[in-house]
Amino acid sequence: xxxxxxxxxxxxxxxxxxxxxxxxxxxxxxxxxxxxxxxxxxxxxxxxxxxxxxxxxxxxxxxxxxxxxxxxxxxxxxxxxxxxxxxxxxxxxxxxxxxxxxxxxxxxxxxxxxxxxxxxxxxxxxxxxxxxxxxxxxxxxxxxxxxxxxxxxxxxxxxxxxxxxxxxxxxxxxxxxxxxxxxxxxxxxxxxxxxxxxxxxxxxxxxxxxxxxxxxxxxxxxxxxxxxxxxxxxxxxxxxxxxxxxxxxxxxxxxxxxxxxxxxxxxxxxxxxxxxxxxxxxxxxxxxxxxxxxxxxxxxxxxxxxxxxxxxxxxxxxxxxxxxxxxxxxxxxxxxxxxxxxxxxxxxxxxxxxxxxxxxxxxxxxxxxxxxxxxxxxxxxxxxxxxxxxxxxxxxxxxxxxxxxxxxxxxxxxxxxxxxxxxxxxxxxxxxxxxxxxxxxxxxxxxxxxxxxxxxxxxxxxxxxxxxxxxxxxxxxxxxxxxxxxxxxxxxxxxxxxxxxxxxxxxxxxxxxx
Amino acid sequence: xxxxxxxxxxxxxxxxxxxxxxxxxxxxxxxxxxxxxxxxxxxxxxxxxxxxxxxxxxxxxxxxxxxxxxxxxxxxxxxxxxxxxxxxxxxxxxxxxxxxxxxxxxxxxxxxxxxxxxxxxxxxxxxxxxxxxxxxxxxxxxxxxxxxxxxxxxxxxxxxxxxxxxxxxxxxxxxxxxxxxxxxxxxxxxxxxxxxxxxxxxxxxxxxxxxxxxxxxxxxxxxxxxxxxxxxxxxxxxxxxxxxxxxxxxxxxxxxxxx
Numbered sequence: 106x107x108x109x110x111x112x113x114x115x116x117x118x119x120x121x122x123x124x125x126x127x128x129x130x131x132x133x134x135x136x137x138x139x140x141x142x143x144x145x146x147x148x149x150x151x152x153x154x155x156x157x158x159x160x161x162x163x164x165x166x167x168x169x170x171x172x173x174x175x176x177x178x179x180x181x182x183x184x185x186x187x188x189x190x191x192x193x194x195x196x197x198x199x200x201x202x203x204x205x206x207x208x209x210x211x212x213x214x215x216x217x218x219x220x221x222x223x224x225x226x227x228x229x230x231x232x233x234x235x236x237x238x239x240x241x242x243x244x245x246x247x248x249x250x251x252x253x254x255x256x257x258x259x260x261x262x263x264x265x266x267x268x269x270x271x272x273x274x275x276x277x278x279x280x281x282x283x284x285x286x287x288x289x290x291x292x293x294x295x296x297x298x299x300x301x302x303x304x305x306x307x308x309x310x311x312x313x314x315x316x317x318x319x320x321x322x323x324x325x326x327x328x329x330x331x332x333x334x335x336x337x338x339x340x341x342x343x344x345x346x347x348x349x350x351x352x353x354x355x356x357x358x359x360x361x362x363x364x365x366x367x368x369x370x371x372x373x374x375x376x377x378x379x380x381x382x383x384x385x386x387x388x389x390x391x392x393x394x395x396x397x398x399x400x401x402x403x404x405x406x407x408x409x410x411x412x413x414x415x416x417x418x419x420x421x422x423x424x425x426x427x428x429x430x431x432x433x434x435x436x437x438x439x440x441x442x443x444x445x446x447x448x449x450x451x452x453x454x455x456x457x458x459x460x461x462x463x464x465x466x467x468x469x470x471x472x473x474x475x476x477x478x479x480x481x482x483x484x485x486x487x488x489x490x491x492x493x494x495x496x497x498x499x500x501x502x503x504x505x506x507x508x509x510x511x512x513x514x515x516x517x518x519x520x521x522x523x524x525x526x527x528x529x530x531x532x533x534x535x536x537x538x539x540x541x542x543x544x545x546x547x548x549x550x551x552x553x554x555x556x557x558x559x560x561x562x563x564x565x566x567x568x569x570x571x572x573x574x575x576x577x578x579x580x581x582x583x584x585x586x587x588x589x590x591x592x593x594x595x596x597x598x599x600x601x602x603x604x605x606x607x608x609x610x611x612x613x614x615x616x617x618x619x
Numbered sequence: 620x621x622x623x624x625x626x627x628x629x630x631x632x633x634x635x636x637x638x639x640x641x642x643x644x645x646x647x648x649x650x651x652x653x654x655x656x657x658x659x660x661x662x663x664x665x666x667x668x669x670x671x672x673x674x675x676x677x678x679x680x681x682x683x684x685x686x687x688x689x690x691x692x693x694x695x696x697x698x699x700x701x702x703x704x705x706x707x708x709x710x711x712x713x714x715x716x717x718x719x720x721x722x723x724x725x726x727x728x729x730x731x732x733x734x735x736x737x738x739x740x741x742x743x744x745x746x747x748x749x750x751x752x753x754x755x756x757x758x759x760x761x762x763x764x765x766x767x768x769x770x771x772x773x774x775x776x777x778x779x780x781x782x783x784x785x786x787x788x789x790x791x792x793x794x795x796x797x798x799x800x801x802x803x804x805x806x807x808x809x810x811x812x813x814x815x816x817x818x819x820x821x822x823x824x825x826x827x828x829x830x831x832x833x834x835x836x837x838x839x840x841x842x843x844x845x846x847x848x849x850x851x852x853x854x855x856x857x858x859x860x861x862x863x864x865x866x867x868x869x870x871x872x873x874x875x876x877x878x
Contacts, residue, residue: 548848
């Protein structure tokens with residue numbers, strides 16, 4: 106029987122009536138403000154672009170500024186680039202995003218007046234736009250137990266791999282919604298799956314303490330299990346494509362036995378063992394500069410040099426176990442030379458060059474290559490690090506009220522999203538770690554979240570059986586995706602933005618698309 | 620004060636003269652006899668003595684069980700197998716004890732939706748027992764049409780009393796309940812939840828209307844804080860629960876969630 110909500114109380118009714126009576130104020134820009142001088146700077150290099158330009162305040166919205174900047178750069182109508190503008194003050198180092206127009210962001214709060222020259226830093230936004238996924242294209246049964254991990258191929262959105270509690274991993278054809286291959290071999294739950302950056306191989310880590318490698322095309326095992334760990338595998342990371350020795354990719358696996366092992370994928374041998382953590386290693390990341398980042402239950406984050414297995418740095422600030430790590434360049438490293446155009450270089454050398462270029466483009470801030478790191482912990486906080494410059498965190502990200510389970514950088518590095526057991530997803534500024542907004546809507550712990558390739562959307566998976574798609578800029582719910590019959594453990598947005606794949610306790614893979 | 624001195628007196632005696640030579644033997648025998656004596660008492664005492672004895676014994680047993688349990692917990696080997704649970708869990712939920720214990724309420728429900736709700740034997744309650752005739756005032760006294768309900772009731776928050784002349788049933792304030800202790804049958808979790816309405820009192824449709832809470836009554840409770848979700852992703856607000864105790868005896872309403 107439907108439950109009737111209690112009728113509104115008198116106070117509520119009066120408030121409603123008052124609100125209806127009051128004229129809604131319209132946010133409009135006064136037309137008598139004259140003009141303001143604007144100087145554009147490139148965020149990546151810090152160099153000014155063009156001369157300072159005088160812009161009428163009434164017309165100074167982001168759309169017009171974008172057009173102006175494109176004209177200054179001499180871009181043709183065909184290859185106009187959308188930009189995001191931020192204002193950085195010289196003294197306090199405060200950063201303000203220009204959301205709609207200059208008036209509401211800077212002039213009205215009194216940060217700048219029309220007398221000043223406003224310096225605007227621009228960052229190019231993705232030239233493509235990912236549409237929010239809105240419907241379930243396929244619900245594919247096949248796994249006999251809960252699905253624990255999913256990952257899309259970096260090549261395209263048509264293949265996805267999922268690891269399950271039935272000790273198999275399966276490769277799915279997402280275009281037709283059918284299973285392609287079953288990767289059988291493990292003897293216990295498959296906890297981690299990872300596509301190699303060129304999309305040719307799949308690595309799976311399992312509860313049976315072994316890592317296995319598979320041919321992604323044929324679905325066949327590449328040799329036997331990689332044995333060495335004494336406890337289960339928690340996380341896998343491939344060596345970034347542009348620093349791989351040609352023909353000799355390497356793989357790092359983190360384990361509960363508090364070691365990280367670096368494997369030579371071709372000879373199936375352990376190359377180095379990174380020992381030093383005192384607790385289970387929860388997450389491993391292989392950075393584009395060649396360093397390995399690990400997070401552990403022993404409250405520390407360690408940075409290693411895989412060449413000789415030495416410890417480079419220890420970052421300790423957390424007060425409880427560290428659950429997850431994210432690099433600002435994660436997306437570029439994951440997709441290597443696969444960009445949004447879908448054009449793949451034919452030559453191996455060109456591929457490496459393309460991958461390096463993409464990495465450098467992603468990592469360059471003010472002319473130097475900087476890889477930022479964000480870590481999520483059980484102490485309800487996150488830290489933003491810049492390991493290359495300091496042992497101390499850049500910022501402490503406070504706000505979650507329970508354990509933070511998952512954290513991720515947006516592909517354009519402007520945002521950090523964190524998912525916690527307090528049912529919220531929070532968005533933070535990727536540059537300085539300032540809090541931006543909370544995405545409320547889930548009624549159960551949020552397990553994972555993933556940005557779309559253009560950084561404009563975020564999808565989150567939760568214990569409350571739903572996926573939710575959020576608009577990052579407005580912080581509003583863009584789409585609610587119910588359908589799973591039980592907790593959703595894993596979610597991934599394909600790097601080309603076409604599809605979202607999710608899996609959970611109800612044993613069915615679901616493919617979502619627009 | 621007196622007992623204090625007496626104890627000291629005995630202690631002093633033992634200090635001066637030592638224990639009796641057969642002291643240990645006597646203690647051992649007394650202990651050995653203890654269980655026999657207890658059994659004899661339990662079987663043969665009658666009347667008030669039996670009652671008091673049972674009470675004492677009950678309390679002792681509780682203490683005993685507690686102590687045994689403590690001991691068992693102490694003896695647990697720290698190198699227990701690491702296998703965290705039988706059901707597969709993703710990496711980030713392993714090693715999290717509370718995550719598995721406080722299992723999602725939502726998930727267990729689906730598996731067992733088909734299970735029938737617990738049935739409780741319903742004892743009939745006559746109208747004489749339920750209602751007390753109110754005969755205050757001249758007119759009321761003459762016709763005796765006013766009734767006071769003698770059982771616990773649920774009265775909605777929007778209820779306003781009717782004028783005295785038209786008020787046929789009085790639900791006493793002291794017997795009104797707003798909250799129920801609701802148990803989730805599969806998870807064994809008990810939560811105190813606000814009652815929304817009484818859906819069905821098996822005794823009599825009239826009692827349903829009046830919101831009488833007796834054993835077996837089905838009521839709707841507000842489960843929003845449990846975070847249950849329907850398959851379409853909506854948060855479940857109200858859910859049915861059945862009263863399992865006799866509220867008037869216990870002074871509280873216990874219920875089991877019907878899932």
